[in-house]
Each structure stands twice: as structure tokens, then as C-alpha cells.
Amino acid sequence: MTELSPDLASALQARFGVRFSQGMAVREQHGRDESIFKVPPPAAVVFAESTQDVQDAVRLCAAHRVPVIAYGAGSSVEGHLLAVQGGVSLDVSRMNHILAVNAEDLTVTVQPGVTREQLNEHVRHAGLFFPIDPGANASLGGMCATRASGTNAVRYGTMRDNALALQVVTPQGEVIRTGTRAKKSSAGYDLTRLYVGSEGTLGVITEITLRLYPLPEAVTAAICTFASLQDAVQTVIKTIQLGVPIARVELIDAHSVSLINAYSKTSLRQAHMLLMEFHGSPASVREQAETVQAIAHEHQGNDFEWASAPEERRRLWAARHNAYFAAVSSRPGCRSISTDVCVPISRLADCLLQSVDEVNASGIPYFLVGHVGDGNFHFGYLIDPDDASERERAEQLNRQLVARAIGMGGTCSGEHGVGLHKMDFLEQEAGEGALDVMRAIKQALDPLNIMNPSKIFRLQG
Amino acid sequence: MTELSPDLASALQARFGVRFSQGMAVREQHGRDESIFKVPPPAAVVFAESTQDVQDAVRLCAAHRVPVIAYGAGSSVEGHLLAVQGGVSLDVSRMNHILAVNAEDLTVTVQPGVTREQLNEHVRHAGLFFPIDPGANASLGGMCATRASGTNAVRYGTMRDNALALQVVTPQGEVIRTGTRAKKSSAGYDLTRLYVGSEGTLGVITEITLRLYPLPEAVTAAICTFASLQDAVQTVIKTIQLGVPIARVELIDAHSVSLINAYSKTSLRQAHMLLMEFHGSPASVREQAETVQAIAHEHQGNDFEWASAPEERRRLWAARHNAYFAAVSSRPGCRSISTDVCVPISRLADCLLQSVDEVNASGIPYFLVGHVGDGNFHFGYLIDPDDASERERAEQLNRQLVARAIGMGGTCSGEHGVGLHKMDFLEQEAGEGALDVMRAIKQALDPLNIMNPSKIFRLQG
Secondary structure, three states, X not given: OOOOOHHHHHHHHHHHHHHEEOOHHHHHHOOOXXXXXOOOOOOEEEEOOOHHHHHHHHHHHHHOOOOEEEEOXXXXXXXXXXXXXXXXXXXXXXXXXXXXXXXXXXXXXXXXXXXXXXXXXXXXXXXXXXXXXXXXXXXXXXXXXXXXXXXXXXXXXXXXXXXEEEEEEOOOOOEEEOOOOOOOOOOOOOHHHHHOOOOOOOOEEEEEEEEOEEOOOEEEEEEEEEOOHHHHHHHHHHHHHXXXXXXXXXXXXXXXXXXXXXXXXXXXXXXXXEXXXXXXXXXXXXXXXXXXXXXXXXXXXXXXXXXXXXHHHHHHHHHXXXXXXXXXXXXXXXXXXXXXXXXXXXXXXXXXXXXXXXXXXHOOOEEEEEEHHHOEEEEEEEEOOOOHHHHHHHHHHHHHHHHHHHHOOOEOOOOOOOOOOOHHHHHHHHHHHHHHHHHHHHHHHOOOOOEOOOOOOOOOO | OOOOOHHHHHHXXXXXXXXXEOOXXXXXXXXXXXXXXXXXXXXXXXEOOOHHHHHHHHHHHHHOOOOEEXXXXXXXXXXXOOOOOOOEEEEOOOOOOEEEEEHHHOEEEEOOOXXXXXXXXXXXXXOEEOOOOOOOOOEXXXXXXXXXXXXXXXXXXXXXXXXXXXXEEOOOOOEEEOOOOOOOOOOOOOHHHHHOOOOOOOOXXXXXXXXXXXXXXXXXXXXXXXXXXXXXXXXXXXXXXXXXXXXXXXXXXXXXXXXXXXXXOOOOOOOEEEEEEEEEOHHHHHHHHXXXXXXXXXXXXXXXXXXXXXXXXXXXXXXXXXXXXXXXXXXXXXXXXXXXXXXXXXXXXXXXXXXHHHHHXXXXXXXXXXXXXXOEEEEEEXXXXXXXXXXXXXXXXXXXXXXXXXXXXXXXXXOOOOOOOOHHHHHHHHHHHHXXXXXXXHXXXXXXXXXXXXXXXXXXX
């Protein structure tokens, strides 16, 4: 379906005026993300500015049994927002108001189009911050939908842990609330956690209440370089097993460091590195850093290079976050196929090092970064999208990696979500029984199958 | 339905032999909890010893459309395990094996009948502990089912945060797994969090993978007494707002302290008190305690009394945990109606103090304890169960308290669950729309309505 019926188009036009568009440029902009899939764009785009807008758009689409795909910042990587069955892209990026900061309760309520950087900018003056940081300046609605996490999750958890309550527009156009501002609750089914990670397949998130944290009294970042990946990874494993409350611990392999240096004009030492951050009181930060330095020394790590000034730290994390763009720009015309496995920490070295050997043997260019404190790491296979054989070889590497991770008690997706790209992997991981439960929930809540259809799992097993 | 059909009884008898019982003593033992409801006992009890047992029992009951109510330690307080529609109590307390301790990953996999004390006894030698502590020596299956928390939740979260994955027998008798041992995942709907807190209404939990924590290097407990409840509560609010990572902070009002002293033969100073625990490195514990002591001084708190020796701490927490029994035994023949609201921390003083005034004015005897760091507290109204008017006055106090908490952005249940007792409150809190979503999920997953029916919500709105 590449066009809406005239009835639906005119109803949406009447309701939304210039905020309804069937123009090709707008549709194409809403029809691609960072994945490698080529899918025709949505038939139209509606720009919602309120919960009422979302309700009306959903109701009109439901009446015509037309798919609705919520769109935030477009930064998803697994094809989540692609209109594989056509339909309407419901752009909520203009719903970008911060509705209430409750500084005393360390909570904030936002609309779904607010980005994480916008939120942090807003709450900084109150001495607060929101830690979840997937790298991209993603929308908080999208981050809820994919159960995002990123660099700070090792200490602060993921969107699962930090979303207290949602307002959701159901596939029938009803508005529900999934929780309160209380820090914990045993009142009924945990609907918040059901919608977090449901990738737009059960409803459209229209408000989010999040936990905030006091800005740490002291923050220090440090780089530690290693001659071998094995040593870097073992340092992380020990750090986690000792319970050090490290706020960030990112692995970048030596090759990726060189890509970053070239792209970001940095002069990081070209070696396997851990990029760390410590939060707490000055004494606690010192104590944590000393503990990790001692562990690193046992594993032939070099002395820490420090970055304590905010500006220095910002540069460092910006360089880390640009790893993806650095890598993609290192091979003109390439696209990145991103892996996302997450394994129990004791298996991290095995899983990662075997996979490095495999990708090295394949000859496919790649970069490697990881939120290794959580046991989560990403290869980006840099492939020529027009070279079917190369793409297939990369996907084969991905399959081997996922099978290995699942065999080690891990998951195919630590934080990116399933989207289109990992549906087979999810089948492998969850098994038919658990998938049937997911299908039953989807069919019960969205019987017309209009909410971001054909994502996460196939309705027929 | 007080008796099983002869067909089902003989099928269960044939399958389970002496592990199937229709004897009145066994049934009655499985037909009561700590709630005030008087309901006829289940028609029979099956003692399951394996997942296969659970599957077979569920399948036989499903074939006869007979309710199945999972039973762990019997310590629930809201009528969760009462056989309001008759049926079979499925006792999983003999499924009490610890299946795998993965010390390097800080995870453990247990059967549902393992109790929290049994688990901690088992993992202590590995330098690990499981923090969730609702007071009672509850089964971990039951703690998952009610999304329990308790004294350590302010630092370590609740069962929601600490259950990594479950094995569940569905109402159709199928076995599913809801997750992996990876610390985080974005792979599909969060089924773990759906079953955690579903109070046995969606399936029977047969295995649980939990997070463990390294035993803290240093642990110190302290008591701080206050002349006014207001000062005690304000001390807690400030402590939380400052982000002090306190491990426990419990409020006990002066009257409840006197009940505890009488029952536990302790000699705690009879004053409103905060009972605290600090975990961390020696330096961090010292720093945390100094911060809180300074806050307490600002609010006219007395100097901390310390309990650093393990034996001393154990006695202190045992006394706290016995508050319930101390209170109940202070009025012979009474039953306790327990409240469980949880509010945003900024509203804790308002909510708690208004409610204290109300219950004092009512003349109903009570005790008051609270996991105040989470904004969660419990009144126990000590009523004569045969005095309908007194019971109604207590329920009226409860209703006023819940309405107040919900009005403040809080929840009717911080940790006990809904069971039978809070169904009206949940309606008030969640609203019809969210309840309809819960109902749709229940009906999709348990279309015969055999899993602990008539709990949490009514199927018809």
C-alpha cells in the first residue's frame, strides 16, 4: 500500500491541515533509519502536537485499518520505523514539551518528542540529570519504545528501570496511564514495562514520567589502554564482579580508535582502550578509580589518563559517540550492520574474542565498541549495500555471533530492539512458547494489527 | 465449589498419589493467609515437586476448568491465595532447590519454593547476598508473584528490578522462558516484568533467575530517634533528595516501638525512630552516615546509636520484622488490616502525618512502620474481626488514606499487591482504560480464567 484511500486522506487532511503530508520528500524522510533495509516510504505523515492529535490520527487510521507508525527522532537502527505494510507515519517530534519537573521527587514528565539532550539541558540548572545515553540524541519516546540504554546503564539501568509511568494512546484511540509517580508499586500488571520495549506495536506513547538523579558531586573520566583486548575485557569483568559502582565503562578496539581519531581530529593513543567515568563524592570517586586502576595494572593496563574538566569529558564522550559515523565515513558508500548481543559478564571475554577472530578472518571491515560493563558490545560490519555477497557474509557473522551469545545465556539484543532485523534471532532466543505469549498479547490489544505491524515477531508462528 | 468432581479427583490422585490431598486440615492450611477474609478452603491441595508436576496439575485442572492457585509460603497479606472460586491449591514449597549459583555473573537460578533466608544462607559463603527482604521468610516465587520489596528496596530495588528471567507454566500447561541471564535486553516484550506482580493470575512461576550482590565490604546500622514524626520524616526526605545511597531507612513510630519492646524483649528507646543501614566501603559507609547524621541534627534528631556487629544488627532487624506480630499480639484475638500506600517522597510527610491524625482521632488501635525511603509506609489497624462496625471504620480509614495517596501521585500498593483487598483501590488508581488492558491480557493468556481467578481486578468492568 503506497497510497492512502481518498477517504482517509481527506479525513486526515480535514483534521490536520498542513500537518498532514503526502509529499514525497516528507514521506521519504520518515521512511528511513540507520538500518540497511530499503522499503517504500509511508503513504503519508501526520505531525502530532498533542495527545488529542494522536488519538484522532489513530482513530481515523483504525477506522480504515491502516497502519500507524510512531516516529520520534528517526535514530533507530533495526528498521523499527519502516512502513513495511505502508500506512501513516505519526511524527511526534513536535510533542517536545517538558511538562513537569518534580525536583524534590527526582522525577520529570515529558512529551515523547523531547530528546535526551534537551531534557538534560533543561534539568541541569536544578542540579539534576537523566543518565540514559544511547549515543544518538534520540527522543525519549523512541528510547522507551526500544528499551534503550547505552553508556551509563551499567550504573543507572536502562529505560526499563527509569520509566516510572507512561501515558499511552491505545490502538483504539483511548488514552491510558500505566502508573503513578510513586517510586515502586505492586498495583496490578506492570503495564509500564509492557509498553517499554514494545517498539510501537501496542500503542503510541504520549507522555513519560522518568526518574532523574542528582548531579554527582564529583565526576572523573579516565582512559586506560591495553596491549590486548583480552586484558581490557578481563579488567572490566573483575571491576563488575567486585561491585565497583562505575558509571560508564566503554571498550573501543585499537582499530576503531584510529577511525575515531581520523574523524573527530582527536589524538587518542591507538590502542585497545577502556573509557571510564566515575560518579560520587570526591572520596568515593577516588576510591573507585584506585580500585579499577589496580585491577587494570594486574592485567597489564597502562596508567589512567584523566579527564576531569567538563569540557575535556564532553570531547571524549563526543568522540566515543561519533565512533559510528567515524566508521561509516571510513568506507565511502558503506552501510553498517550493527550487532547488539549482551551476555553474562563471565562470558564476555569468550564471546567477544571468538567473534573478533571470526570477523578478522572474514576480511569484512568493522568497528567494535561496547558497553562492556553490561556484557553488551557492538560490531558494526561496514558493508557495500550493493554487494549482496558481502552483505550475506556479514549477516552470517551476525548469525554466528547471536548463536554464540544465546548459547552462553545471553540475548540477541542488549539495547537496540528487534525491529525488522532480529525477528529470526528473537525466535531463536525466546522459543515458540514465549513468542506465542507475545503474539497473544499483541492480538488482544491490537486486534486490527495496525500498530507498527510486522515488527518484533511474525503473527503466525 | 467446595469439592472436586470425582473425575478430576481421581485423575489427580492417580498422577500425584499421596501428594494429592482432600483432607480438611491440609486444605484449611492452604486456605488462609495474613488477610482478614474468611473464605472456604480450596477443594484440594497438590504438592508439586517439579515443573512437570506443575504442568500436569495445570493441564488436568484446565481440562476440567477448575481454578489453580499457586501456594508458596502462605505469607501474603491481601488474600492472594484464597480459593474464592474453589479449585486446587498448587503448593510449590517443595520445589525448593537452588539450581545454579553463577557467582561470577552475580546471578542465581532457583525453584519458586526457595525462601529468601534459604537463598541468603546458601550464597553467603560465596560472598554474595540477595537483598530483597519483605520481612516474612517468603518464598521467592511468591515474592515474584506479588512484586515484593521491603527494607532494602530503597537501594537495591524490588523484585521487578531483581528478577532477570522466569520459567513459567502457562494456563495451557506449556513451559516458557521469559528471558536470559544477560543483565539487560531489548529482545521483545518484557514478559518477565509481566509475570512479576501478576499474582498467579497468568501462570505458575517454576524457576527464577535473580540478581545477586557482593556482600558489602562494610555494613553499619544506626538508630536515630526524634521527638516528632515530622522531624523523622523530613530527615528521610532530605536524605533521599541528596541521593545518599542508604541501604535501609525504616520508620517506626514511638507507640510501635513500645509494642516491639514488649514482644521482642528489646529495650529500644521509646521514641519515633529511624532504623538505618549503610553499605559500602568503610570510607563510603562513614561518609553516608555522617551526611545523614548532619541532616538528622538539623531536624532535632538525637545522636545515632550504632549497631555494627552482625549479631547486634540481626537482633535489630528481627525486632523490626516482628513489629507485625508484636502489634497483633498486643490485642488478643485481633486481626491486622494493613495499608500499603507509596507516594512521591516530597509528599511523604503530608500523607503520613494527615493519616496519623485521622487514625488517632478514630480511636482504632494501630501500629505504624514504613519503608520511608521509598515513600512507602504501613498502618496496621488492629481490629476485632467480629466487630463489623470497627472493621468498617478501619476500612474507611484505609479508603481515605488511599484516596489521599492517589491524589498525591502515589499508588495504593507499594509492595503487598492487590489480591482481594485492593481491587476497588486499583480501579480508582489505574482507571478503566488501563484496567481494560489488564483484562484483555488476562483473557488472552488465560481464556478459561482458571489461574487464581477473581484477583487483582474483576473481569467485567
